[in-house]
Amino acid sequence: xxxxxxxxxxxxxxxxxLAGHDAPEVFLTAALVSRGTREGHICLDLSSFEGRPLTGGxxxxxxxxxxxLSQWRRVLEASGVLGKPGDYRPLILDxxxxxxxxxxxxxxxxxxxxxxxxxxxxxxxxxxxADEAGIGPALLKDGLDRLFPPLPDDGTDWQxxxxxxSLWNGFSVISxxxxxxxxxxxxxxxxxxxxxxxxxxxxxxxxxxxGKAAARLEExxxxxxxxxxxPESVRAAIPEKATTIxxxxxxxxxxxxxxxxxxxxxxxxxxIVDEASMVDLPLMSKLVQAMPGTARLILLGDKDQLAxxxxxxxxxxxxxxxxxxxxxxxxxxxxxxxxxxGIQVVSHPGESPVICDSLVQLQKNxxxxxxxxxxxxxxxVNGGDGDRALALLKSGAYGDIQWSELPRPDILTPALxxxxxxxxxxxxxxxxxxxNIEEIFDLFDGFRILCALRHGPFGAAALNLLVEEILRRENxxxxxxxxxxxxxxMITRNDYNLRLFNGDIGIILPEGDNELYAFFRDxxxxxxxxxxxxxxxxxxxxxxxxxxxxxxxxxxxxLILSDRESPVLTRELIYTGxxxxxxxxxxxxxxxxxxxxxxxxxxxxxxxxxxxxx
Numbered sequence: 001x002x003x004x005x006x007x008x009x010x011x012x013x014x015x016x017x018l019a020g021h022d023a024p025e026v027f028l029t030a031a032l033v034s035r036g037t038r039e040g041h042i043c044l045d046l047s048s049f050e051g052r053p054l055t056g057g058x059x060x061x062x063x064x065x066x067x068x069l070s071q072w073r074r075v076l077e078a079s080g081v082l083g084k085p086g087d088y089r090p091l092i093l094d095x096x097x098x099x100x101x102x103x104x105x106x107x108x109x110x111x112x113x114x115x116x117x118x119x120x121x122x123x124x125x126x127x128x129x130a131d132e133a134g135i136g137p138a139l140l141k142d143g144l145d146r147l148f149p150p151l152p153d154d155g156t157d158w159q160x161x162x163x164x165x166s167l168w169n170g171f172s173v174i175s176x177x178x179x180x181x182x183x184x185x186x187x188x189x190x191x192x193x194x195x196x197x198x199x200x201x202x203x204x205x206x207x208x209x210x211g212k213a214a215a216r217l218e219e220x221x222x223x224x225x226x227x228x229x230x231p232e233s234v235r236a237a238i239p240e241k242a243t244t245i246x247x248x249x250x251x252x253x254x255x256x257x258x259x260x261x262x263x264x265x266x267x268x269x270x271x272i273v274d275e276a277s278m279v280d281l282p283l284m285s286k287l288v289q290a291m292p293g294t295a296r297l298i299l300l301g302d303k304d305q306l307a308x309x310x311x312x313x314x315x316x317x318x319x320x321x322x323x324x325x326x327x328x329x330x331x332x333x334x335x336x337x338x339x340x341x342g343i344q345v346v347s348h349p350g351e352s353p354v355i356c357d358s359l360v361q362l363q364k365n366x367x368x369x370x371x372x373x374x375x376x377x378x379x380x381v382n383g384g385d386g387d388r389a390l391a392l393l394k395s396g397a398y399g400d401i402q403w404s405e406l407p408r409p410d411i412l413t414p415a416l417x418x419x420x421x422x423x424x425x426x427x428x429x430x431x432x433x434x435x436n437i438e439e440i441f442d443l444f445d446g447f448r449i450l451c452a453l454r455h456g457p458f459g460a461a462a463l464n465l466l467v468e469e470i471l472r473r474e475n476x477x478x479x480x481x482x483x484x485x486x487x488x489x490m491i492t493r494n495d496y497n498l499r500l501f502n503g504d505i506g507i508i509l510p511e512g513d514n515e516l517y518a519f520f521r522d523x524x525x526x527x528x529x530x531x532x533x534x535x536x537x538x539x540x541x542x543x544x545x546x547x548x549x550x551x552x553x554x555x556x557x558x559l560i561l562s563d564r565e566s567p568v569l570t571r572e573l574i575y576t577g578x579x580x581x582x583x584x585x586x587x588x589x590x591x592x593x594x595x596x597x598x599x600x601x602x603x604x605x606x607x608x609x610x611x612x613x614x
Contacts, residue, residue: 008034015090019079025067026079033091033099040311042104042281042606046072046097069097085109098607104311107285112611114288115318118170118297119358140167143195146229147188159185162360167192169358170296173276173318175303177378178553178579179367182300183220186272189298190238191230193270204270206242209278209308211501213551214242215521217274244501245273245283249290251496260290268295275551276301281312281606303361304382306576307602309547317608319359353613367582373398374578374585381575386598390591402586406563409457416558417470419586423447423556424467424542428476428486431509437519437527444488444507446555449543450577452569452597458560463543483508483516483532490541490548498530503548505541508532546577557581561589561597569597 004012008031015030016023033044047069054064066072076082076093083089085105092105100108148160159181166172166189176182194202206221208214218240225238248266250259260266271291273279276299279287291297299315307313368375373392380389393403407415427443449467451460471477478484487508491500499522506520517529546559559577562569574597578585587594 004031004035005038008038015079015081018081018090023075023079025072025075026081028064028066029072029076029099030081030091033101036605037101037104037311040307040309040313040604042108042312042604042608043098043100045605046093046099073097094607096607096610098605100607104281107281108606108608108611110289111281111285111314112608114291114297115171115355115358115612119354139195139198140192143192143230147191156363158360158363159188162362163189163192165358165360166296166298167196170294172297172358172360173299173301173303173315174360174362175301175315175319176362177302177304177365177368179365180362181364181366182362183217183274184224185362186298186300187221187224187238188228190270190272191225191228191234194234194237195230202237202270203268204239204272205248205266205268206239206272206274207245207248208242208274208551209245209283210275210503210551211244211499212503212505213275213278214244216551216553218242242274245279245287246494246501247496249286253496258286258290261286262289264290265292266290266295268292270296270298272298272300274300277303277305277315278308278550279314280308280310281314281608282310284312284314302579304572304575305579306547306550306570306572307604311604312606312608313602313604314608317606318355318612320353320355320609320613355612371398373401374581377401377585378575378578381571381578381598384571384599384601386595389598390594393587400581400584402584404586404588406458406561406588406590409563412457413466413470416466419558420449420467420470420542421474421476424471425474425476428471431486437509440507440509441519441521445552448549448552448554448557448580450546450549450557450559450580451543452546452559452561452573452577453566454545456562458562460543460545460548461539463560464540467542468540485510485516488541489518489535489538490544491536491538493537495536498534498536499528500530500536503551546573546580549580550576552580553582554580555582556584557586559585559587559589561587561593563590563593565593565596567600569593570600570602571598572602574598 011034012027012031016027019026029044032049036044049066050069050072052066054066067075073093076091081089082091082093085092085094088102090102092100092102094100144160144163148157148163151157162172162174162185166174174182174185190204193204206214206217208217221238221242222240225235225240228235246258248260248271252259268291271287273287278301288297299318301315303315303319307316365375368378376398377389377392380392390403392398393401424447426446427440430440430443449463451458451463453459455461468477468479472479477486479487485508489506489508491504491506492502494501500520504520506518508516509519511517511529516532518532518535519527519529522528557577557580559574574594
């Protein structure tokens with residue numbers, strides 16, 4: 001069975017002590033809910049465990065067999081540590097036998113309340129329209145026609161639909177795979193919002209869950225805003241600075257709380273969050289609690305990517321399992337197309353969940369067209385069709401996708417040597433040629449090894465050692481000391497004083513008299529150098545896990561799977577790995593393991609989906 005941590009056991013002992021009597025059901029329940037939260041679940045579904053024997057003998061003297069649901073509820077309700085929704089107790093049990101740690105029930109409720117409060121404008125006046133009669137609708141229609149001109153085939157422009165949706169609602173989600181134009185769309189949305197403000201100051205905040213994702217958002221907005229068909233004053237007012245959500249909320253050192261909260265709201269009118277699939281429930285809930293009552297929240301992300309490393313699958317729960325797909329297929333009998341204030345919009349019928357009208361899935365991919373193997377492969381994996389995905393990989397019909405059988409661990413080095421040397425030598429040789437830092441980083445970011453696992457012979461830790469050994473043999477690096485020229489490092493723990501965050505990547509480079517520094521790219525595109533000895537926790541990063549690669553893109557990737565099945569290997573993980581590549585992806589794996597992974601979805605227990613979709 002999955003093991004319980006010391007934290008799980010400590011919490012179980014505490015709950016049993018607070019209950020005031022020897023209660024094996026309380027001990028087991030507390031250990032289970034603690035473990036579930038560590039594994040990414042928001043709550044524990046008691047009904048899925050009732051009567052189930054958990055292999056492993058006994059847990060501190062208590063038998064590992066779950067009671068019947070009726071007995072379980074009865075004992076917990078009499079324990080004194082359990083409350084119903086709205087009570088202030090360590091454990092909260094709702095009417096559907098979902099058991100929460102109190103703080104996670106509170107996070108979920110406040111997020112659901114926020115979303116419900118800002119959706120439901122189906123029959124109402126758009127919040128963006130100015131109060132003066134006649135100003136808003138005409139101005140908005142002009143802006144929409146200018147920024148989203150009619151398509152030549154008279155088809156549905158889903159970017160335009162996304163813009164109208166975001167303007168019509170106080171909360172909206174724009175989902176789409178890489179290359180569908182999410183940041184282009186949101187840049188146009190900002191232009192529309194600024195035009196509608198009629199000269200009034202509009203405070204827009206751009207944020208992302210990691211420093212790297214914030215830097216990419218910043219870069220994309222800067223590039224896009226120069227191409228917008230809007231007045232120069234509007235273009236100049238579009239913000240180009242992005243930050244992490246933690247920095248936006250202003251972290252209080254050595255505290256789980258933020259400076260901005262429900263009692264001290266953010267000074268913003270609009271918050272735009274990119275890579276929203278990476279945001280866990282506690283952070284998303286704290287963000288919405290810090291939003292002023294009139295502020296608008298727009299989430300950008302790919303609902304099919306991996307969920308956050310921490311608890312929750314917030315974007316997936318908001319979008320609804322399968323429901324967004326039905327919405328995004330196009331106009332059908334179930335969708336209505338009508339004109340409101342002179343602007344044509346799309347909506348679900350009145351009996352459908354109101355949140356449907358706040359969600360848009362972008363359809364057209366501008367990076368991966370019909371000729372792209374990456375696009376077809378991602379679609380097959382996302383659809384759970386492992387046989388089709390393997391057929392595409394092995395067909396040879398597309399030059400940008402390739403399948404390689406995973407070798408035994410003892411011959412992995414010779415199998416990978418040539419590929420690794422060819423892909424890493426350019427950036428390492430550029431260092432010796434004293435090439436500028438920008439080009440060195442661009443060459444390094446052209447290729448990356450992505451691993452499904454962190455540990456084991458095919459995990460990121462082992463692969464980084466393997467790469468160093470191969471490059472050392474070729475005299476491309478000299479890892480005789482901890483710090484060597486060209487060593488790529490990834491920060492693994494936030495350091496707000498140094499402005500370095502989990503996932504930030506730097507390279508050790510010589511400067512001046514060949515003294516070595518760690519160089520990092522700032523969100524604004526500038527370069528910062530630090531003495532390597534000052535770096536917070538970090539690791540070498542020729543190879544990285546797929547989880548750590550979220551928010552990044554590389555020209556070419558090698559995705560290395562495990563040689564055996566693992567619960568970590570899921571459809572979402574493989575899809576996320578594939579879509580990190582812009583030009584080519586090679587998958588090293590075993591066919592049976594690959595098929596099993598594509599058939600397996602991430603399942604995280606929560607009540608957020610039900611709260612929003614009913």
